[in-house]
Amino acid sequence: MLDWMAWTWQTALFFGFVAFMLVLLTLLAIYRPETPRIGILRFPTTRGDRFFVTLIGSAYIFIFWMRFGGGSLWYPLFAAIVYGIAMFKFA
């Protein structure tokens, strides 16, 4: 039924990760409510905002890495993880 979507395990893993994070963040929002806080981004962010900023920023890290002729994708992945942790900690 889903043949036409041409799934690969890599993309499935990516969307699975996003879906898992969304469920996790929803559950956290229900059982560990939070108040938005103002960090280095200078406007109030919740965990969901920080996750969104992480995803978008990571995409740009990969894009700029490839744009300027970077090699293996493990380096930007590492940079994206560091960036994500920084966002969750300081944003």
Place this chain on the structure above:
Amino acid sequence: MTEKPLNNRAWFFVLPVLGFVLFSSIIPVMTVVNYSVQDTMGANSFFWNGDQWFRDLLNPATTIGARFNDALFRTLAFSLACLAIEIPLGIALALCAPRKGWAVGISLVVIALPMLIPWNVVGTIWQIFTRADIGLFGATLVGTGLRYNVTQEPISAWMTIVVIDVWHWTPLVILLSYAGLRAIPDAYYQAARIDGASRWAVFSKIELPKLQKVLVIAVLLRFMQTFMIYTEPFVVTGGGPGSATTFLSIDLDKIALGQVDLGNAAAMSLVYYLITLTVCWIFFTVMTQLERRRDV
């Protein structure tokens, strides 16, 4: 912010919309992501291609990369040109629009008329309007000795597309600004008169700050619509002359539906989508922050 916990069950009403969005957006986007890492020879058989589509797309030395690079800057230049004209012009015209009497209704309706015309009709109107042989606009310009030819002169083509957008969508900026101006209480103007404020001072210290919110909305809407512009250049110039008015959406359409080059098109549309998403998010954040500061 200190009331009792809210009942959030109203969220269930949103479920049908979520279901619809799943089919209209999320599943197609997932498919595009899948296409962007694979190559196909048709017949629904796919081969893993890793990040190669993205590498080609982002490398201006490749054919597709050069095309994407050019189209991206062309589109950004077009958006900026339209914004730079439409926003000041819209504010200026809103300031001139009558505020009371019988002229209000008439002028607002006349201003709003271009917005009622569908894109492809706008394109067709202007395609005929700018022709040098039978078009009033084109024939007049050529008659005055200008080198004006939409299908052969890149500058003519560019100017025409920008003029079309300004003609079609400045009314939106006018109406938004007009509504914003009407919402300013008279007390502000009275205070300004008592202080002997000049017209410029009234504009820069009262009207412009009060218009901030509607202007953010206007800029957002105009940016998004010019960034995705497709129909007008498609109908009027066909993306030409050469590739002078081949904006991102037109190039994407050519690659995806003209050449059926799914991998390249998928990678390109994802980068395009990322830019759009980022701009939307920035504007949304700015708008909600403006609102928050007003609440304080």
